[in-house]
Amino acid sequence: MTETVVRQNRIARNADRVGMAAMIVASVCLVALGAHWVSGPMVSVVVLVLLLVLGGVLGLAVTGGPEARRLLAPYGLLKPGMLWLALFFLAPVWSLLRISLSTKESRFSVQYNFSWAFQNYATAFRDFGKQFEHAFVYAAIATVLTILIGYPLAYVIAFRGGKYKNILLGLVVIPFFTSYLIRTIAWSTILADRGFVVRAMNAVGIGNVFEWLHIMDNGKLLNTPAAVIGGLTYNFLPFMLLPIYVSLEKIDTNLVNAAGDLYSSASRAFRKVVFPLSIPGVFAGTLLTFIPAAGDFVNAQFLGNPNTTMIGNSIQDQFLKQNNYPVASAMAAVLMVSIATLVLLYTRIFGTEDLA
Amino acid sequence: MGESPSNVIVLDHVSKRYGDFVAVHDANFSIATGEFFAMLGPSGCGKTTTLKMIAGFEQPTAGRVMLDGVDVSDVPPYKRNVNTVFQQYALFPHMTVFDNVAFGPRSKKVDESKIKASVMEMLEIVRLSDFAQRKPSQLSGGQQQRVALARALVNYPSALLLDEPLAALDLKLREAMQIELKRIQREVGISFIFVTHDQGEALTMSDRIAVMSQGHVEQIGTPQDIYRSPASLFVAGFIGSANLLPGTIQSHDGADAVVALKAGSTIRVAGQAGVHAIGAHVSVMLRPERLRPSEQVDSQGQSLQGTLTDLVFQGATARMIVHLVDGTELTCLADSSARMPQIAVGATMNVSWDADGGYILAGWPEKAGSNTTDIDHIESTL
Amino acid sequence: MSSSTPKNQMTRRQFLARSGALGALGLSLPAFLAACGGSDSSSSGGSESLFFDNWPLYVDPTADGLTGTVDRFMAATGVSMTYGEGYNDNDEYFAKIQPLLGAGKSIEADIIAPTFWMAGRLINLGWTEKLPKELIPNFSNIEDEYVKPLWDPTGEYSMPWQGGVAGIAYNIDVTGREIKSVADLFDPEFKGKIGMLTEMRDTIGLICMSLGIDISTITSFEDAAPAFEKLAQAKADGQIRAFTGNDYADDLVSGNFAACVGWSGDVLQLGKDSPNVRFVIPEEGGTRWCDTMILPKGVKNGAAAAKWMDFCYDPVQAAQITRYVGYMSPVKGVRDELAKLDPELAENPLVFPDDAANARLRSFATLSEDVEAKFGEEFSAITGA
Known part of the structure; x- marks a missing residue:
């Protein structure tokens, strides 16, 4: 009983930082996916990390007691907007900037080679x-x-x-x-x-x-x-x-x-x-x-x-x-x-x- | 209605109609220089419309508004030398307190160096010198109120118009501001024309009061006049509490008028002989504080019998509700420090008063007996 | 003029301009097309299926008591055909298929309808399959000029769908005189009243021909440079009012344009409602274009596609298409078949140019990748886009 309370208090103390960190990690994961930072098997790894982070925060909120939930709630509310921006704004902007500094092998090539092409x-x-x-x-x-x-x-x-x-x-x-x-x-x-x-x-x-x-x-x-x-x-x-x-x-x-x-x-x-x-x-x-x-x-x-x-x-x-x-x-x-x-x-x- | 120069404002048979609706009917009075003048009445009585006609926001449909002896009926507000303190103050939210107060002088293109001196002087008077660089949103309600005052007074208008200036304040602050307003008015010596629905406020602060109802000016007079000798049943009920007993003039006996009450008894009212014709329907007004409720029969003066139905201790005074035999309810206000017999509710009471304590009004009231102006009730109808 | 062609229908290229703009706005093109009475699909239960992605309003529909070519084809062969109208703009369509074909993946459509130069690009890129000519006996009906055209030098990859001519369209109410030459487009009298097409090969092609440059043999930018200079100068002088897609039709009818580069089929149809709008193949010559049918690399239903091509190259069938679309048919014998259906149209020189007219028509050479890029760049520098 008291052990639970102690644990919940500890979670609550760190909830702020955890919520913020989770949001940043999740956003970075989405940008990575959207902007093709990763390819091949790494994609599954990133997706896994993303799911783990989101699931972990959800788990914390469920088990962490009311105080932790109160502290995590703002991040929960921010998250859809942040993730949306990460996937549909940050990732495309990243791609845009990257392509703007790329060259392509031939006119109809779909391959862009990043080369600081100012x-x-x-x-x-x-x-x-x-x-x-x-x-x-x-x-x-x-x-x-x-x-x-x-x-x-x-x-x-x-x-x-x-x-x-x-x-x-x-x-x-x-x-x-x-x-x-x-x-x-x-x-x-x-x-x-x-x-x-x-x-x-x-x-x-x-x-x-x-x-x-x-x-x-x-x-x-x-x-x-x-x-x-x-x-x-x-x-x-x-x-x-x-x-x-x-x-x-x-x-x-x-x-x-x-x-x-x-x-x-x-x-x-x-x-x-x-x-x-x-x-x-x-x-x-x-x-x-x-x-x-x-x-x-x-x-x-x-x-x-x-x-x-x-x-x-x-x-x-x-x-x-x-x-x-x-x-x-x-x-x-x-x-x-x-x-x-x-x-x-x-x-x-x-x-x-x-x-x- | 004279146009002597000592009258800063003269309303010369002023009326205001909106289509079929008569907002103000034939207002005809003047306000003297340096006077603290209140326009009192319930919501919709035309007092604010009258104020707006003085300020110039509304134009009269008949009559003239004279300011300093000049007809200003068609002069726009910004060319009239009067200023208004608005109900919600209407301070300019994007300007500092200083700029708010300096607004009027700057409109008049007064020299900026003079402006600074007069603004600071006025802020001194309203005790806000330290707040000159604040924005209105950073001030309390009472402070905003004083900024509004300073902003108007800095122009040294012929008259200051105040539209329910205290309505937005809580009770404590309101009482403090009443005294403050009086002080400032004495200090600057400008006429204040003050619109309120709060009879207590009007009685406390004004030199004279105009009581208005449904567009009509019912009575103009000093607070004492109006309180003691209301011109109508409406005024009697609106100013303070009044017990109104309907009856008929039976005869005139020397200085006394003899009234046969509908309730059955006959009473005498001193000093009212000949005012109303014999046989006229009248009401006798008895102020609660003039009544002496007692279990003993009081041989002096006039008296009526009834039953005590309620007793409320109010500190210095005690309020007693006595039901007369015919069911009429009387309110009495007794000095609680005086011998307060152990009277219980249900006791038979003898309510007596001096013959000069009554006052006769024409007509019968809608409700016989106690008519108490309940501020809360009036405010709730606003 | 064909009586079965609805009077106010949008022409194929008119449609192109509008829907291109809509597409650029990100509006749903498929939905728009569906609303226009778009794709014609049915499943007859046959084992074979086929998907042809063509330009809008480019085949006779089943309407007014006539059975459309697609339905006749399905009835005749049992092939279950999906006829799409998703090909609205060469560049746009290219942008759509580039990531797939460029990466060696196949696309959904079995036949697509690029304009000849785009067909040339796709063939050059190796993104097309050879036609199974053994399954297309009617290939023999193809007009001679299309057997080994410039864009498909071996003649193995493409068959034309319909063709047309670019020349000068003008509104005689505004010009006040007949227009005969490309030089008239540069007449200061018409300053600010001249339209040019954003279709580079037609605009530059006509100017080249007026300068005596044979567009069918162009190999480098330098060959056409004088035409670019002339166009750039005209633009700088304010001679040119706008570079348009097929919105030129509106500007022409309303009198905003005195004259412009235009397409034969459009003007042919416009002339019915607006007799003041005329079309002329300039004295110096006009450009010839066609839209083709090609099989994209990795095509799934090549055999069914061959059946369709064979069917459409039967002059009896092709005449029905011509009667509806009013363009130049690449199929021999169509004129005789059309004479039975619509004798007036069969005599129209814009649908069936005579030898003298034919001699004045040229097709733009197929350009190498770099040269084409250079042309595109220079042209877009002038159009201002």
Whole structure:
């Protein structure tokens, strides 16, 4: 009886470390399996280790008494997520990085030889600088546009929507129940040279203004940089609007009243109170918009021209058409790192942790 | 209703309608400079709407709001020299205490160096100098309340509007803040207009009270006036406890009015002769502390007989519930330090009072006898 | 024009472009195909079975009171055939089978339908089986040019399924004049209104021919370099609006394109609804392509596959396919059989080019691995992908 208690106490004391260690070992095992670190009979060994670790922790939890269970529970809850990430994120990223530094024997070889082949990165930078530039510039402009369009819309819905709030939000979201691809192709019909938009603009006579602004090119709206940016803006608008709406919706209208009461005009109240309090939403929306937009290839494919290609198109092409996995992987890695860096910088500059 | 310069705010026949609903009907009163003025009433009585019209968040549908002698009915809040302390304080969560307090002066583009001095001075007054760099979320409820006060007062408004400023605080803190508010008000000498549903709070703090009900101003007066001479049955019941005995004016005898109670007896009320016509339906209001319950027959003044049904010791006082013969319930408040005979529940009691202890009101109450304003009950209806 | 061809059906190559994009988005292609009335499988209880993975909408179905070729085949031979439509894109399909065939494993399909150049690549890689010609007596019906084609020099590995021509498609409402030459595609008058195909051999092929380069004898990148330069210059000048798959059809009809490189069969069908859309084999010549049938290495049901090939090379059967798909049949005698079914189509020069037209058509040479890689790289550098 007392022996059991002593044993349970000992388990409980170490449960923290055991749980953490088990999770790390299990994750490493999964990455090893997913990223092909091991082959042949070693695979069975790794699987065995994985099962032993998981079974062992389960056994500890069952026999270790309530205190041990309490301490192990968080790891138990974390584990599915960690293991999922290990298998479907860490392992693929590892493979990606590895292939990006590999060469292949011949064009159609499925064998990649890891050889610190940094020339793949050189190729990625040298041959695809323009596409990287397009990706980041278009995504950045589209992000700014989604803020300019999404913010006032979210503002009106949040503060003036009244009982129609949910309907208005629904109207914003419903178009996005349609396939991304179909929505984008639909834009190519709307913006067509003989489509009603171009005709209407020419009829009103603002076509020339748009030409001057470089939005239209030689009578075309479709297949211009503006069309690509417009497509990105349209497609990612909800990802900006919804977080902003949520952050605006949370703002107590009495704060606006208070600002007015304290001699602030409506515009100063907005600048000093409403906008600062909605920055977390803008921040989240920016990440949700910029990151996928920078990697997008659909809009450039259907709304762009050969001079507006984004890096996503190039990666897709290198992977699927050119069978050039090493260079494609290097491009993907560069894209990933660039976005991560930009996001980190952005977080540093605009990070708003004390607003939560 | 004069527009003398000593009146900082004048409501000139102000009404507010929302469609068919009348939120405020013909409010017509003024508030003097330096006055502590309470608007009291149950939820939905129109007191907050009236406050919002003074602040400028609402526009009256009829009448004028005058501030410092100028009609401001159509002036937006940010151009009115009044400030509001909101119910939940509405402090800006993303700013420090200092920045919150400095918000108003900065809106007015006051010189930054002057701002610093006046903000720190005001934080001194509300005793929060050490908290200038904190965020509101790091403060207690009472401290947030004082930040809200400082933020409003730093602008030296003509009047300070307070919307249930103590409702969010617990009882102890509320009592402390009542005293604190009074102190600050005396110190800055600005008119405070104070909205509350808590009659105790209003009685404690105010120079004058406006009692409101269903959009109407029932009575305006000092706490003593309103307590002693309520203008209506509603006011009598809402301010403190009142025993209301329905009856009919029988005659006027010298300074006394003679009332035949529905319960059967006839009583005299001193100093009320001629106020109500003979034959009018009236109620006699008897405050519980004016009643003298006793097992002996008291030859002095007026008296009624009944049975003691409940006795609650409350420290300095004891509360007795006496049921009269016809079933009417009376509440009496007796000094517990005085000779407290060993009275048992069920004893026959003689409840007596001085003839000038009663007060006659027009009309009959919904419920005869004891009408106690129960704060908890009122709050639960909010 | 064939009356049994539904008017608004997607053409085979049109379908290609759309589904390629869908596939790239990771949408379920099999589900999409199933929804399009996809694969035709049944088990007649015969001992033999067969799986043909072909391009979508590329064989006559059992519909409108007609029995489809697949069903006729099963009834005639007792072979239990699965007809798949999983071949949507040469590169994509290659990416799918590469890890298996490259590692010496066999794939599920018994017959696949790569375009000639992809067939050439697979043959070069040694990933195909020889055809059991002794089991295909109708092989003798094959058109002469396909007996030993460039991509299959010994003629042992492939049989064409259907063929076609790439030339210039144009919308006369936009051009305002007839287009005759590849040079018109580079006319500044049409700046930003010109489409090119992402199919490198057709785009580069046509430009090469306009420059007097014989594409059937190309062996190195240098041979075709002038064409690449010309294309790159046009792209830089903004002459080219887009490089498309078969979405060119929409752009052409809507007038976004004045002219583009296009495929005969598509334009033939488009012309029915949009008479302003026309197709021309350029004066300098057009490119010829075909899709083939090959047996992947390690094929399981080679004998049944041979039966199918034999069946389809019977002109009576082949004519039924031609009537539905509207492409050029590689089977001799189809024209006479088709004349009985659809005399108008039998006279169409885009389905049955005359000798003069034939003389202007060339097929792209089969390139060695490195050269093909170089072509691909350079082409993709221009298309911007």
